[in-house]
Amino acid sequence: MRVFNFSPGPAVLPLEVLEQVRDELTDWQGRGMSVMEVGHRSKAFAACAAEAEADLRELLTIPAHYRVLFLQGGATAQFAAVPLNLTTTESVVDIVNTGHWSKKTLSEARHFCRVNVAADGASSNYNDVPAEDTWHLSRGAAYLHYTPNETIGGVEFPFVPRGAAPLVADMSSTILSRPIDINRFGLIYAGAQKNIGPAGLCVVIVREDLLGRARQETPTVLNYKLVADEASMLNTPPTFTWYVAGLVFKWLKRQGGVVRMGERNRAKAEKLYRAIDESDFYRNPVAPASRSWMNVPFTLARPELDKSFVSAAGEAGLVNLEGHRSVGGMRASLYNAMPPEGVDVLIEFMRDFARRNG
């Protein structure tokens, strides 16, 4: 039996995709072997890889002067790869700190270059995005980095920042959740395990003029230019994850693409926030304009009820609702593959739980 899985990541995948993977697991394309057993340099896999890239380009309307890279090491490797590829030790980078993941970004960047924290959400306890007119940008910054969606805090930027420096975004938990204008960005990266596919892959979308600036000591597998020149097959890529990501892209196209997904995601999130706001029992601390569509943290009126909430939810087929260990409470992640019915069942369960325990 399938449950409604609200995990923040690795996260729910579309059932249709899992069924297709199952159906062709032992015999892919009539080859008598699994896609996992095919050489990454075979014609068959190269076609599969290229089709995934083409579908991603179509979904996000990625212009021709951007390269799409399929890397390993997750988003965390990019915390180092971005400064290695785009800075010298003398460079200054501007980083907006909106919580857990931006803190990881900036502490890693400090190993490589000078970091200016252009804005910090501390005064709102990281429950809001600092207003753009309060930011302190550096003249000549190598780039401006932000985290469009803070997966743990449930804080999402309601705008795309402006500035002279190339814009770099960690879109791990928000990519493909709605349309974006790629032209506004110098570089986007996203770990796969939230909205793209299984863990093991990190997608990088980079404007061509930013290639070829890597420091000499940059590890080859993190050097964007070298990886791009080899079509992300400089060494063995995570072939299975890449294949599943391709199936997810096809599924997204069948769903109506990111425009339709955006409408669906907005509706799912608004419904859940409304249910939280209308009750005295549940609470979400994030400023309404900065509330995430993807990750919805909430607390119960009495924290001692957390355990029984989680276990009763589990019995109702609603799993992985525990909040991050640093925050406590609950968090419902509503990625693309979470069907609207999952949110309806969760809201119904929450109302019932509040009635019984309020």
Ligand SMILES: *Cc1c(COP(=O)(O)O)cnc(C)c1O
């Ligand atoms: C999950 C997540 C990461 C970490 O990704 P890894 O693939 O585990 O390195 C980084 N940034 C954001 C915004 C995330 O949601």
